[in-house]
Amino acid sequence: MTSIGDCLFPDELFYNVDTGIWARREADGTITVGMTSCACSMVGELVAYLPKKVGEHVERNKSLATVESGKWVGPVKAPVGGEIIAVNGAVAAKAAIINADPYGRGWVAKMKPANWDGEAAGLITGAGVRAAFEAKMKADGLSRC
Amino acid sequence: MxxxxxxxxxxxxxxxxxxxxxxxxxxxxxxxxxxxxxxxxxxxxxxxxxxxxxxxxxxxxxxxxxxxxxxxxxxxxxxxxxxxxxxxxxxxxxxxxxxxxxxxxxxxxxxxxxxxxxxxxxxxxxxxxxxxxxxxxxxxxxxxxxxxxxxxxxxxxxxxxxxxxxxxxxxxxxxxxxxxxxxxxxxxxxxxxxxxxxxxxxxxxxxxxxxxxxxxxxxxxxxxxxxxxxxxxxxxxxxxxxxxxxxNLVGKPRSDLPILEAAKKFPGGLLRAALAFDRPGERIRQAWFTGDMFVNPRRTIADLEAALKNAAGADVAGIVRDFFSTRDCDMLTLTPDDFIMVVHQAMAQAGPERTRP
Structure with a gap:
């Protein structure tokens, strides 16, 4: 587990540093997608979640769901392209689960990637996580994530 | 520039x-x-x-x-x-x-x-x-x-x-x-x-x-x-x-956002709470307090309602106590706990579905 300030980044996940999204490769080749704890703390406690429909195809870096905190609405962007195979009913009822457990019960969608091997190369994982997020913070002029 | x-x-x-x-x-x-x-x-x-x-x-x-x-x-x-x-x-x-x-x-x-x-x-x-x-x-x-x-x-x-x-x-x-x-x-x-x-x-x-x-x-x-x-x-x-x-991108039944009301007579006056309550999310979307209670300054009520906007039901007591702990207001004998009680009474009307997973 990598920690930067109050934010945690499990080492086994794949991250898009720019969008604050994580993906976990499951044994069957599907992925589970969610928001990083850092992204959650930036937007604040979430009060709404609206996923795209199961069966829809979403391109990489296109919105697979929207979330709302206070009065901010923002997209949760697909880390890779693929088909949405599940959305989180518990989060639909109570979006704050994403804040409470961003890497567990607060997952945003499950996807069947169209080209994981080709597109996952653009994601950061393992030992590169700390350097990538710290570089992003520096580029954004932030002292914390 | x-x-x-x-x-x-x-x-x-x-x-x-x-x-x-x-x-x-x-x-x-x-x-x-x-x-x-x-x-x-x-x-x-x-x-x-x-x-x-x-x-x-x-x-x-x-x-x-x-x-x-x-x-x-x-x-x-x-x-x-x-x-x-x-x-x-x-x-x-x-x-x-x-x-x-x-x-x-x-x-x-x-x-x-x-x-x-x-x-x-x-x-x-x-x-x-x-x-x-x-x-x-x-x-x-x-x-x-x-x-x-x-x-x-x-x-x-x-x-x-x-x-x-x-x-x-x-x-x-x-x-x-x-x-x-x-x-x-x-x-x-x-x-x-x-x-x-x-x-x-x-x-x-x-x-x-x-x-x-x-x-x-x-x-x-x-x-x-x-x-x-x-x-x-x-x-x-x-x-x-x-x-x-x-x-119609989002369609939710009105029954999932009931208006819940409760009123109670306190020594400090009648206090009524009306809540637009997100039943599945167990969250207050909007709260209105009315009644014949004396509260000075008057804006206290509107500010408390703003503090409770989008509040999780479980957080109400903490939010109300924090709110009054930072305020200098005169409510005669009405207390922060009276507000908490009447909000809890209103939320209780959401019924057993409040605990629905």
Whole structure:
């Protein structure tokens, strides 16, 4: 587990540093997608979640769901392209689960990637996580994530 | 000094404004200019992006009054707008703001807008999370949307306001339209016309907002219009937004957002709570306290209601106690626990479904 300030980044996940999204490769080749704890703390406690429909195809870096905190609405962007195979009913009822457990019960969608091997190369994982997020913070002029 | 663009769109249909929202935000994300936009609406009931028309609006009244219904791309609650209210928007990059913390961004923009309103000689202030108030009464509501590092933050300013029409259109916790409900609403909402005794010229409203945002961000504003590329994005967005499918994008039953009421007689007076309660999310969407209790200053009640907006049911006691611990107010024998009790009694009426997984 990598920690930067109050934010945690499990080492086994794949991250898009720019969008604050994580993906976990499951044994069957599907992925589970969610928001990083850092992204959650930036937007604040979430009060709404609206996923795209199961069966829809979403391109990489296109919105697979929207979330709302206070009065901010923002997209949760697909880390890779693929088909949405599940959305989180518990989060639909109570979006704050994403804040409470961003890497567990607060997952945003499950996807069947169209080209994981080709597109996952653009994601950061393992030992590169700390350097990538710290570089992003520096580029954004932030002292914390 | 850096110059940002100023677009004055005037009165358009809500669908056209929201297609412009999407176009200008996308353009900003692609490196387009930071922009201040002024706008006004034909009579419209405007849902927050994640809201359901059935839950938030009195649809029969909207039809009867010829009110257009639309869905914003930004968050927050449903509002009623017509030609007598004013809208402002900022399209920015987070680099313009020096932080990624969305609550800090909202505060900075709202405090600048509050200074613009205060320029009329009234004491307008930002009230978290997203309101601008005068004496506890809301004069401006705000909300935002972001995509990557680009963001759109928008607000209203009530130049004039028809409270009775608002109550007929929006499903607020004052469930029945009555003289009392209208009076209660007037305790919570203020307009420039009411506070000043006259409706100020719109040019003055615009000038004050332009000056305040310019001073806050250290920029000047250069009048402009959407570029051809932005108009292309607008034309692509309009058919989707100007459609029943968009307006009905979120459909939730009214039973999931009941108005729950409870009242209790305390030594300090009668206290009544009416809650718009998100039953599946176990969250207070909106709270109204009424009754014959004595509370001074009077704004305490409206401020407490603002503090409870979107509060998780489980957090009510902590929020109410924190609120009163930082306030100097006189309530005779009424106590913070009385408020907690009456809110809990109201929430208890959500029934066993409150514990539904």
């Amino acid at each position: 850096t110059a940002w663009r100023l677009i004055d769109s005037g009165i358009l249909r809500a669908a056209e404004h929201f297609a412009l929202n999407r176009a200008l935000l996308e353009a900003r994300r692609q490196g387009g200019p930071s922009t201040l936009r002024f706008l006004r609406f034909a009579p419209s009931a405007l849902l927050g992006y994640h809201q359901s028309a059935e839950q938030e609006l009195r649809l029969d009244a909207c039809t009867e009054l010829g009110i257009d219904i639309q869905r914003r791309i930004s968050g927050g609650g449903a509002i009623f707008m017509d030609e007598t209210q004013f809208g402002w928007e900022l399209y920015l990059d987070r680099a313009d703001l020096g932080t990624r913390d969305m609550s800090i961004i909202a505060r900075r923009i709202c405090e600048a807008a509050a200074r613009a309103v205060s320029g009329f000689g009234i004491d307008a202030r930002f009230r978290p999370r997203n309101d601008i108030e005068v004496g506890g009464r809301k004069i401006s509501g705000t909300g935002g949307v972001f995509d990557g590092d680009a963001l759109l933050y928008q607000g209203t300013l009530l130049v004039e306001f028809d409270v009775e029409k608002m109550l007929r259109i929006l499903r607020v916790p004052a469930e029945k339209l009555s003289g009392k409900a209208i009076a209660d609403a007037r305790d919570r909402v203020a307009s420039l016309a009411e506070l000043l005794g006259f409706a100020p010229p719109l040019d003055e409203v615009k000038a004050r907002l332009e000056q305040a945002f310019g001073a806050e961000f250290g920029v000047t504003f250069q009048p402009g219009t959407p570029s051809e590329g932005e108009l292309e994005l607008y034309r692509a967005a309009l058919p989707e937004i100007d459609s029943p499918a968009w307006i």
